[in-house]
Amino acid sequence: MTQAVASAPLIVICVLDYATSVEILDGVADLTGKTVANLSSLAPDEVTAFAEVIARRGGEFVDGSIICYPQSIGTDEGSVLYSGAPEAWARHEATLMAVGASSAYVSEMVTASCVLNLGLVGAFFTTALSAFVECATFVLKQGVDPELLAGLTPLTVDFLGRTAVDAVAEIAEGHFETREATIDTYLTGMEPALLCLEAGGIQPRVVAGALENLRQASAAGLGSLGFAAQAKVVGA
Template identity: 40%
Template sequence: MSDTTGAKTYDVAVLGCGPMGAALARNFAAKGRKTAAWNRSPAKAEALAPHGVSPIQDIDEAVRSSKLVVACISTYDAAREVLAGVTDWSGTTLVNVGTGTPAQAAEWQAWAGERGVPYLDGAILCYPPQIGTEEGLVLYSGSSQAWVEHEQTLMATGANSALVSGDAKAASVLDAGIMGAFYVPALSAYVEAATYALDQGVVPDTFNALSEMLFQTFAVMAKESVAAIASDQHETDIAHLSAYAEGCRAGLDVMQATGFKARLLKATVENLNEAEKAGFGELGFFALTKVARTGG
């Protein structure tokens, strides 16, 4: 493909103007990038005009006139449908931050490669109001050359944003692992715990104070867990997995006796029971990794 970057009108075009897409477009414009926006419903893109964003109704024009295209369309399939008819990708880099799987990220990389389009896959791990702030976090993976060319623009999404790998699947893997498997379940478990404690008469300040102390301990334990899993070393002289299992079983009985479903705690007990049955009870808690895989 010929490089026509010099003829581009916009530094970046955002496709999809839902809450996150609109936040991205406003932020790029606020950070001094010449920004365009496209949406299936033109009114949503037009609503961004007062924020310095140029609405474009034609998808071909949006791609053709922009150095960088950030697709923020609900799913990868929906984004593929939107971009299917675009023929002129000369001098344009594509970033996809919609919701998809690692396999779909690899498919998108191949799709872009067939068209000679530099590609980065993205995973947004923050809320729209955090875009462009110290809490902003968007992970990117894929073409290192594309990252070098557009790093300043893409880093404008947040102080914690970063290229995590040259493998396009990596951002999606981290999204599934950190957000799907950890953050949301952990927050759900915390809701269960807080609901139970407050219903039993614990005052919020007391629960918050204890939580703060445990969060600090958790930060240390999280690093230890990754080291143990990576090395497959789970011996301990501190607290065996069976001790955790016994305590969790007792806690589950108490919560259920007072009318609580305790679904997250129940799932934890099931994992611990399985690990004990498999003979890992005398190892450390992180030996749960041995029953985490299907057929493990």
């Protein structure tokens, strides 16, 4: 490993966890003039610690979070979010982009790619897809044509995407006033929806969790504000 590192200006690491990532470089005391790009899945504090390890040895660090399926690696659909040392990224952009043409450098903040991966993929995407599975199971059990459901789904997902983008600004700025649907409006629609799913033989655990968030926000006096005002409760 020491010889391999000595001959390479860029070291890409993609293993199981933080301990293994650090262990790989145990015998390498000097990383001067070299860039370490981590593609292992790490927690934000582990990314920070790994960057510090590399810096103490004279190297530069770029963290990467893979946000695609393995079969997409090396293709136009392949996507990795990179963050960290901008100078190191500029030197090795062509090589790191070869992992996937849809990859991007997102921030100088070294933990940015990790946090975005955790928030958008690990938490949001998985939860949203789980909620969809609950609801799609209900719809199909009620006898709706699968092709009809599949055809209408992109409309809902598109609206979700646009609403989510608006929510980012609302949460960042702390402004939740709305002339559209309020938390109480959503709550009024969600409560009978949950009952219908349960009566239809569904175990809507994700939907029930979303309803509980709405109830807590309403109980906290946020019912007249927009949907994203839940941030005041979930982020407290």
